[in-house]
Amino acid sequence: MSHKTNTCPDQAINPDSLIAHFADNQPLRLDSGAVLAPFQLAYQTYGTLNADKSNAILICHPLTCDQHVANPHPLTGKAGWWDNLAGAGKIIDTARYFVICSNVIGGCLGSTGPASMNPQTGKPYALDFPVITIADMVRAQAMLVDRLGIDTLFAVIGGSMGGCQVLQWASAYKERVFSAIILASGARFSAQNIAFDEIGRQAVMADPDWRDGRYIEAGTTPRKGLAVARMTAHVTYLSEKALHRKFGRNLQARPQVTFGFDADFQIESYLRHQGMTFVERFDANSYLYLTRAMDYFDLAADHGGRLAHAFSGTRTRFFVASFSSDWLFPTRESQLIVHALNAAGASVSFVEIATDKGHDAFLLDEPVLSSAMDGFLQASARAKGIPS
Amino acid sequence: MSHKTNTCPDQAINPDSLIAHFADNQPLRLDSGAVLAPFQLAYQTYGTLNADKSNAILICHPLTCDQHVANPHPLTGKAGWWDNLAGAGKIIDTARYFVICSNVIGGCLGSTGPASMNPQTGKPYALDFPVITIADMVRAQAMLVDRLGIDTLFAVIGGSMGGCQVLQWASAYKERVFSAIILASGARFSAQNIAFDEIGRQAVMADPDWRDGRYIEAGTTPRKGLAVARMTAHVTYLSEKALHRKFGRNLQARPQVTFGFDADFQIESYLRHQGMTFVERFDANSYLYLTRAMDYFDLAADHGGRLAHAFSGTRTRFFVASFSSDWLFPTRESQLIVHALNAAGASVSFVEIATDKGHDAFLLDEPVLSSAMDGFLQASARAKGIPS
Structure with a gap:
């Protein structure tokens, strides 16, 4: 793991994040069959990893957010995009948990993406960058979590595209996810x-x-x-x-x-x-x-058409929330997830938040969401034995 | 009225429609304060006007349709856009009614619009064309109806933007509209x-x-x-x-x-x-x-903020239909119209059609809509004394 600031000319956009470099001998094998190497992930961490490494939370960011969850954004100067939920004393309590968020692979805030230099040409990848999937994003995150020496994540949390990543984590890395929070999301992208x-x-x-x-x-x-x-x-x-x-x-x-x-x-x-x-x-x-990665996401299709199969044998604790006025990921998409989790015998809490704020409600102050998430995280922390 | 085919070089797109020319001394006075003169409307008619001119129906077209309601389109060769509802023996029965549809002012299929020649410059108007409103469209249609020697229209019918025109007709020309059919429409455009x-x-x-x-x-x-x-x-x-x-x-x-x-x-x-x-x-x-004309449409705002005032004293018979899965003009927008008509003491029938076809359902074969419209038109024709 490298803690030096990013000084690659093609990635100069983000001098404030930590960078994990993965060399040619640590390639990212993509769903398309392509291999990405070398590559890097830019990430932020908040709080301290405890001695038994049991208090790590991974936040997966939605489409147009990035790793700057709880610190001012280096480009806009605005507060972190989940500043209301993540921070010392907040629900995702950085005084208690070690919180990680990485810019997704394919992103543009320090992680390798189409604006990065293609080492084979010395020019930006542009459309020579391989098409990636949600599973590829998660595979890269798992390599970062390995690099950080963390075996099991106490929680993986995300909304919208971030929620898709959480589902993928919970399906592909069942033993590594103690609890999972999926907000305003779905197990597939609809035609609309x-x-x-x-x-x-x-x-x-x-x-x-x-x-x-x-x-x-x-x-x-x-x-x-x-x-x-x-x-x-x-x-x-x-x-x-x-x-x-x-x-x-x-x-x-x-x-x-x-x-x-x-x-x-x-x-x-x-x-x-x-x-x-x-x-x-x-x-x-x-x-x-x-x-494109979002369009391709269809977790059931990846498991023979049965979403429940994606979660077979899971022991992860799940929290799923939808918002009544969200028409991008309507409540029925969350219900499909919940039904599949029930069919797989998983522990799952589900809440539909009554709000007129639409899809973006997961980014905003929604008291019912906050207290439900808080209750879920507190109970999960007790179950995991994380000191409060 | 001129029945010659349109040979203006700037309007050569539509050789098949009738053209009504309005000379400099018959200007169209627009809501913006601008005056459009000369101008022309391209239109189609179907059927025969009866001796007492009591059987005329005006169809108002939606945004991207045109005057070719029930004949093959001159550019695409496709059937008329309301071929399923309008024609001999159909619900809008061209064997019984004299059906008129004109390309709206500002349109591009023969009526004067931004692609027409600006007589002051000898070049296409482009953005020198004055911004028009739904009321302007209707004012031009009223001049066409005058030109055709018709005092009262048996029915004015339209869906979506066409429905807005019908509402405007029923508000601005109360004595000239015997019955009005408004489909998948609203009295205003929402923020969305x-x-x-x-x-x-x-x-x-x-x-x-x-x-x-x-x-x-x-x-x-x-x-x-x-x-x-x-x-x-x-x-x-x-x-x-x-x-x-x-x-x-x-x-x-x-x-x-x-x-x-x-x-x-x-x-x-x-x-x-x-x-x-x-x-x-x-x-x-x-x-x-x-x-832009659609955005500006807000019939209540034009009447002191009370939609019912738009219909004060009306004797028109109204038929309003919405479609359950229409999210462009949801049922509540039709309900606002119906409530206003009720408050104005108007005769109004309202039906919400259960369908998953969305806004475009008004253009498609919807048996419940067809039979409800048929019943309304038949009853209105009896009331008007039009022979079947």
């Missing part, structure tokens, strides 16, 4: 989810500044295409009701519509802002690869 | 609807071939941007369940995923096809203008 992902990819690839993926060498950025992709995805993260409550048909600070194509409505300027700020912190090709 | 419209517009305007709207003179077409806009809108026309039923996670004709960015899933190739075919028959600037 794939549709929105594909719209985002087409928007990026339609931008001539994308340059068939070679925009770094060209010195361009497919800003407009990536912004449209982000706008589209962002609408799916919110509920119709939340949009109505936050924006309704409210106009910008003007008495009436302008009869033009400027942003008359607050929802328009909000979305434009979301699009514009996203391109400052995210790589367009990473967006293609990570959405 | 505006959000998806804005994404579509941003996708078009992000395309460098859009050329700030002057793509006709530049000899380009913003194909990629308009295709992304269409893909986005198309997803909103279908229900999650319909997508799941039609496509699920089915792969194209290949045994497994390709680990690439080609269309692996059927839903991807379906959406790409929808995008590509749309650009062959629709003008990108028209798309901007018509979505």
Whole structure:
């Protein structure tokens, strides 16, 4: 394990994270059959690993978040994306647990991804980067956890794409996951989810500044295409009701519509802002690869079409939560997971949180979620014998 | 009224429709304060106007349809968009009624729109075309109905954006509308609807071939941007369940995923096809203008914030239908209309059709809708004294 800051020119974006380098003799074997070597994962840790290494929690980040769970983001200066839940004295208590979060493989904040240098060409990978899967992300994380000398994770926690990784962890590494928390997620991506992902990819690839993926060498950025992709995805993260409550048909600070194509409505300027700020912190090709990994995720299909088979023999304790107004991962997707876990004889707690905040509710302050997660983690810690 | 075929060079797209020209002395006065003159409407008629001119039905088309309700489309060769409902012996019976449908003002199939020649410059209007509203569309239609010598329309019928026009007709021309059918529509566009419209517009305007709207003179077409806009809108026309039923996670004709960015899933190739075919028959600037008109639609706001006031004193008979899986115009939007009509003392029938086909259900064969519409039209015809 290397604790030096990342100084690779192609990864200079993230000087603050720890970097785990994996050399040519430690390749990442991908589902596609391709092999990625060398590679690196950028990660953050919070708290201290205890003597018997029993207090490690791995957080798996959703699509457009990263390893900066509980510290200010190095690019935006904003608080960590799960600052409300993770930190000293918080529910994911960094005074009690050793919390790890790594930027996923294929990501753009220090881990090897399509913006990284391809050692075979000396240029950025771009679309020569191999297509990755959720299982590949998890395989890389397992190598990091090995590197950290941790055998069993006390908990693996994630929402949305992070929840997919948690499911994959619990299926592929049954003995290494004591407890698992899956929020606003599913064991597969639906046709509608794939549709929105594909719209985002087409928007990026339609931008001539994308340059068939070679925009770094060209010195361009497919800003407009990536912004449209982000706008589209962002609408799916919110509920119709939340949009109505936050924006309704409210106009910008003007008495009436302008009869033009400027942003008359607050929802328009909000979305434009979301699009514009996203391109400052995210790589367009990473967006293609990570959405593709999500599309491909179908845990049941990987187990002969029966989701319960993915969890055969599990002894992991599961906590699953959905949000009533989430239309990206509706409650029924969580219920499918719960039914499969029940069929596999697993211990599982399930809660549907009544909220109008939509998919993004898992990132926000939801008191019912917080107390349910807290109860689950406390009980799991007692069962594991972690001192409070 | 001119029955000559349209030979204006800027309108050569549509040689088959009737054209009503309105000269400089018959201007269209727009909500924005702008005046459009001269202008023209392209329209189709089916059947024969009876002697007392009591059997005229006006159909108002949705966003991406046009005047070709019940005849093969001149560009695509496909059957008319409401061929299942309109025709001889069908529910909108062209053997009994005189059916009119005009391309909306701002459209691109023969009516004056942003692709038309601006007489002041000799070039296409592009973004110099004035921003129009639903009320403007209806005002132009009323001038066409005047031109046809029809005082009262037996029925005004429309779905989605067409339904908005029907509501506007019933509000602005109370004495001229005997019966009104509003399908899958609403009296306003929600924040979510505006959000998806804005994404579509941003996708078009992000395309460098859009050329700030002057793509006709530049000899380009913003194909990629308009295709992304269409893909986005198309997803909103279908229900999650319909997508799941039609496509699920089915792969194209290949045994497994390709680990690439080609269309692996059927839903991807379906959406790409929808995008590509749309650009062959629709003008990108028209798309901007018509979505803007929809965003601006808020019939209650036009009447002091009380929707019932829009219908004060009405004697029109109303039929309102929603579709249970329509998430673009959910049933509650129809219910708001029905409540307002009730408050205004109007005669109104309302039906929510149980279907998983989503918003587009109003264009499809829905037996419950067909028989309910049939019953309503038959009863209205008896009340109006139209011979069967």
